[in-house]
Amino acid sequence: MKPSILIVDDDEVMRQTLSDVLKRRGYETFSVGSGHEALATIKKNETDLILLDMRLPDIDGLEVLKKIKEFDTEIIVIIMTAYSDVQTAVSSMKSGAYDYINKPFELEELKLLIEKGLETKSLIHEVRRLHRQQNEKNLNSHIYGVSPQIHYVKELISMISKTYKTSVLIQGESGTGKELAANAIHYHSKRSDQPLMKINCSAIPDSLLESELFGYERGAFTDAKNGKKGLIELADGGTLFLDEIGDMNPFLQSKILRVLEGQTFMRVGGEKEIKVDVRIIAATNKDLEAMVREGLFRKDLYYRLKVMVVEMPPLRDRVEDILLLSNLFIEENNREYNKNIKGFSEEAKKLMIQYNWPGNVRELRNVIERAMILSDQEVIIPKYLPFELKQMEKCPNGHFEHPCLSIKDDMSLEKMEEIHLSNVLRKLEWNKSKASKVLGVSRATLRAKIKKYHLENN
Structure with a gap:
């Protein structure tokens, strides 16, 4: 995405000149002639850098600078002044300005100052990202356990981490540590110093999920006033973790398949293909193989994902x-x-x-x-x-569906039905739609039996 620059100057000729020059340099520009307009613009548009004149018709430039920093401390502000006033320069730097330049100035001098400012901002973001990533690496990438099952998982993850781009499918019940396994694969691989981007496919509506993953161009839809990079683009060089991929709709499944096969995609509303280098790790607590048979999950995506499968044991x-x-x-x-x-x-x-x-x-x-x-x-x-x-x-032992709900030989058929029904409901966390399918009865029949046996979700 192009860096965006806001030009704030009451001189229309100056605004137009700077705007033309910066657009030719590949920047996105906005220009306004007053302090109030400047403050309104940064609230509506994502702004990376501001060229701010000190003398404005409505508000003093120093006051505008303070309000900009109150709104967003990370916006780089370069002060433009026609007065070679040391005191003004010192005051502006104390208030958070990145630097200042005296009018009249050479355009080349301003270009270098802008480049330095944007580079500083980029470095700050990169340091913060690496700091966050290091904390996550230390805290959330170690899998604890001494059981044979966990030893096998650790060995498998160690082997997968040595590969560079192999896609991975992590399967297991809820709460078994699928995200932890994804962290371990990324942070023990050669991609560990690059981004690990994560998204839960079941937590976001389909319409938003597409733009979160693929990003969008300016004007792609009503509120798209600026373009935005998606998680796939942000994960370039690193890893994308798709949690609960079993809940992704078929349309998005086909787009993810394209990324897996060609490492290319287009933003929403875009016409240009973007090339990326990203490993995709997907996780699910669903039976994807059964979903493929039922036509609920794409067969080609399933086989493309399960190049390596990690089963997290309960x-x-x-x-x-x-x-x-x-x-x-x-x-x-x-x-x-x-x-x-x-x-x-x-x-x-x-x-x-x-x-x-x-x-x-x-x-x-x-x-x-x-x-x-x-x-x-x-x-x-x-x-x-x-x-x-x-x-x-x-209870005599703990190895059954739920405490004290085991079936015995001397029980009546009705009692056995009650216990089996209770076990199924508890195992499926009282999801009546799933339970009715497992039991082979309608929801109405299931509700009647729950009422008959006075079963409760407790």
């Missing part, structure tokens, strides 16, 4: 990691809440290990945080654990 299948992760979360929350909790009582440990953890690591993290907020002792005891974990004390 927490119930990695029992060895439950207490290890729990202790990590305890350390984290000790720092957060200024506490000194040292672990679990033996009874609490037993409950933690026996529980089925349908919400996986995310649920575990939340349970630990809740217990630590409530606890006033050195160890977490069963009293501070949620109801569903304490139900395990009354």
